[in-house]
Amino acid sequence: MQIKEDINPVLLYILHFFMWLYGVITFVPWFLLSGARERQRRAERIKAKPLSEDPISPFRSVDSFQSLASSLYPGCDTLDKVFKHATDLFTDKGCLGTREVLSEEDEIQPNGKVFKKVILGKYNWMTYNEAYLAASHFGSGLAALGQKPRSNIAIFCETRAEWIISAQACFMYNFPLVTLYATLGGPAIAHGLTETEVTHIITSKELLQSKLKKILPQVPLLRHIILVDGSTSQQSDYPNNITVHSMASVQALGLRQANQHRSSPMAHDIAVIMYTSGSTGIPKGVMISHRNIISGITGMAQRIPDLGDKDTYIGYLPLAHVLELSAELVCLSRGCGVGYSSPQTLSDQSTKIKKGSKGDASELQPTLMAAVPEIMDRIYKNVMSKVGTMSAVQKGLFSLAYNYKMKQISRGYSTPLCDRVVFWKVRKLLGGKLRVLLSGGAPLSAATQRFMNICFCCPVGQGYGLTETCGAGTITEMWDYSTGRVGAPLVCCEIKLKNWEEGGYFNTDKPYPRGEILIGGPNVTMGYYKNDLKTKEDFCVDENGQRWFSTGDIGEFHPDGCLKIIDRKKDLVKLQAGEYVSLGKVEAALKNLPIVDNICAYANSDQSYVIGFIVPNQKELLKMAEQKRVLGSFESLCNNATMEKEVLRVLTESPAAATLEKFEIPAKIRLVAEPWTPETGLVTDAFKLKRKELKSHYQEDIERMYGGK
Known part of the structure; x- marks a missing residue:
């Protein structure tokens, strides 16, 4: 993601020159003294590899290639x-x-x-x-x-x-x-x-x-x-x-x-x-x-460097x-x-914190934090909304620094001057001392991950795991600044890809092997309580006695052994004409648009097009309504056919929609005023969509958009 530089061209040229000069003067001593060469080497190294040349062979971390790790301390087995x-x-x-x-x-x-x-x-x-x-x-x-x-x-x-x-x-x-x-x-x-x-x-x-x-x-x-x-x-x-x-x-x-x-x-x-x-x-x-x-x-x-008694972790996600x-x-x-902490008291701007007093992150100043993508997406949109209200000069300086740092970290370099001069205010939102921020629970968009990397001045890693694998599967290494991937297998487990013919994913695919992700190792759990049928369906034991869990997620392995989640079996719908639509892919593509706070794509197999339910951003919708001279409250605007058409037009014409096939872009949408929270029962505590509940909740709208009413 590039941010447009809205600033006088002459001033822009001067600033670019001084940044170039600063880089030339400081680069050599910084490169030699900061450990950048070692970080580059670690980022580029092979992180996992298959145990054999057989396509079904599992990938295992190079740090545990001989045997899987299973204990933190000798003798501590409980x-x-x-x-x-x-x-x-x-x-x-x-x-x-x-x-x-x-x-x-x-x-x-x-x-x-x-x-x-x-x-x-x-x-x-x-x-x-x-x-x-x-x-x-x-x-x-x-x-x-x-x-x-x-x-x-x-x-x-x-x-x-x-x-x-x-x-x-x-x-x-x-x-x-x-x-x-x-x-x-x-x-x-x-x-x-x-x-x-x-x-x-x-x-x-x-x-x-x-x-x-x-x-x-x-x-x-x-x-x-x-x-x-x-x-x-x-x-x-x-x-x-x-x-x-x-x-x-x-x-x-x-x-x-x-x-x-x-x-x-x-x-x-x-x-x-x-x-x-x-x-x-x-x-x-x-x-x-x-x-x-x-x-x-x-x-x-093992995947979090220098973890120890000098670290402070902020706990606010559900411990369940x-x-x-x-x-x-x-x-x-x-x-x-x-x-x-709690989501309502996490930052100075949180809903329960009285204006002028400190949120928990400001008081605690944590060095470690876990988050789900929904929370990180909110932070991203809030900060970018504030950037949008800046003066032209401020906005231009922020954009210049953002784009400069994006280029630098993609090469494995840090930008201490930009961090101290430009991004310190954003960094202070979460206390100012974060050194590791880990996202899990659902895929994190590349744009949000890059934004958090840049503005919070610390590595933002993605993790992948499930309750059935104790949350363990993969975590990106802290010096790996690539986006959209979830990292290599942890030292406690191995991962293999199983062909899914219906979806067209095969572990022999080129350039990257693809298939359903199976996780095996001592972290794979014992099964479902009083549910032998489901346990036998999702778990299996191989000839070596190792337990495996079939995740239902589709992934691909990259040459360095890192995994990327590309689809989900349950999210795949076959349209009337035979095209397959990944609902998760549609949602991921459109979710970061400023007008979208949340989105659920839906498709019926006996229909020829996709529809969508969108929780619009209130500020953006009101601004759009003002431009279109449509009056009314936020709730009434969500029920306004003109606004539905306008939001659909913005979605369809967005750069994000260009990444989708024409049949994947929603043909009709319904704007929803009520945000989807765990309390509504429409999303999980990790803010994953509950598709069954959403379908029941909006059944009348589904029938209307498909011509039933």
């Missing part, structure tokens, strides 16, 4: 041993940080809506030793309340320090932890709790009142509710067979009976039953052993998602501090 090892190494180091709430107030918006705003103080930290003791006492208390080893216990809670303390307690006492997203609806929560037959659940006061309380009659085996932030006061409107406890009271009980009921886990024991976010229907519980998770975090830790859980376990295994 998660409780890993945490104890880290506690012994980093006893008094800050482990878990929580921000103090100084005040809360209601703020009335111009449209009459009331938003709750908070002013937050400093982070208060538990040391590794304090966190270990808190987890040990909590596990002991749960055992005293009747929780048995190898019997499931559920956690239904927002991301916070108490979540990870509860998880470590369960790992210590061999209680398989059932994780449920805080945004799940009642039927999905009841399904997970009933299927796993839990008697104890850990939750928060808010989730108990808003969601859990309503479905208690559907969970007859439940006996104990432990609140991470509430009192033990029993309310009369709970069923008689249920007792409510506070986390503090359970820890106090455990302190009195420390270690009396402890039963340490084995490597093959289930550590977590993680319910997927259910993008294709009812959530499935993935059984993950201690060995699986340790293998996965071993691979991840494998990306966040794995990231935090990696950090805690290496002595990092983990400071907690």
Whole structure:
């Protein structure tokens, strides 16, 4: 992506000359002293290669070509041993940080809506030793309340320090932890709790009142509710067979009976039953052993250079998602501090932060962060929107610096002067000290990845993995500044491509082998809880005893051993005339247009064209309406046929549409005023589209656009 330089040609020429002169004077000493040559060598090296010349042969990292890695520390084959090892190494180091709430107030918006705003103080930290003791006492208390080893216990809670303390307690006492997203609806929560037959659940006061309380009659085996932030006061409107406890009271009980009921886990024991976010229907519980998770975090830790006790990670994504859980376990295994946040308090501009006060990233100043593409796309669009309001000179300087840095980093060079003079304000949005930003959960567009690389002045890597592989599969190396790829296989696993004839993908394709991605290794999980049929469908064991998972994603391997995700089997639709359309490809191509906040492409096999549902950017739509002299609120504009046609014209004539075949471009669209959030049930917690739910939600519009109504 090039940014247009909107500046006086003479001034532009002078600036180009001075930048050229600066580069000439500083290049040689910088190149010799900065390690650029070594970074270039690492970026260009072969990162993975096939075990043999057979097209079906798996690719394996060159760093683990002889054997797959499966343990972080010698003798630490279960998660409780890993945490104890880290506690012994980093006893008094800050482990878990929580921000103090100084005040809360209601703020009335111009449209009459009331938003709750908070002013937050400093982070208060538990040391590794304090966190270990808190987890040990909590596990002991749960055992005293009747929780048995190898019997499931559920956690239904927002991301916070108490979540990870509860998880470590369960790992210590061999209680398989059932994780449920805080945004799940009642039927999905009841399904997970009933299927796993839990008697104890850990939750928060808010989730108990808003969601859990309503479905208690559907969970007859439940006996104990432990609140991470509430009192033990029993309310009369709970069923008689249920007792409510506070986390503090359970820890106090455990302190009195420390270690009396402890039963340490084995490597093959289930550590977590993680319910997927259910993008294709009812959530499935993935059984993950201690060995699986340790293998996965071993691979991840190896791919992040110099990971250690000087790092601080900001945790705000759902801990019930494998990306966040794995990231935090990696950090805690290496002595990092983990400071907690939420999407509503992450930055100074976040929705719950009172204007003029600091968001969590500004206060914490993290060095490590994980994000999903949806969040990174929002940051990209917000920054570019602000650039659009700059004066011509400011915009021109920003564009000049952006394009200059893009050329430099594509060659493996850094730009310290541009970073300090131009991009420091953007960098400060996330605290100013980020050294690694990792994207996962869905493919990240090349434009957004390049933008984040440039403006946040740190490597932005993509990772690829699934719940069924403990989130581990690939991560791009930090010195690899290519875009659109997800990196080479981690040292804990190997990847092979299986022919998919229907889609026309073959592992013998030239120049790049293509096919369905299969991941194998010790990080591949045990299967789906109480679902043998689906387990046999998606998992298999080869002649060497290694487990493999069929991902349903289509990938291609590049000559350096890096993988690129190019399609998804479930996203492929055959149109009436026989053309195949990849819905994900259409969405990826159009999503970064300024007018588009979110998009879902849809096609019926008995129809000849694609349609689309678009959540438009409010500011851009209002600007477009003003140009077209169409009056009305944002909601009314979304229902205006003239605006639908105008947005469709912008989409069709955009450079992004030129990357698509004519039959792939949506022929009709529906503008949607309501944003798609996990709370609406139309996207997962990782903001992946729930196509089935979206189809049901907009069924009338689908029929209208296809001429049925």
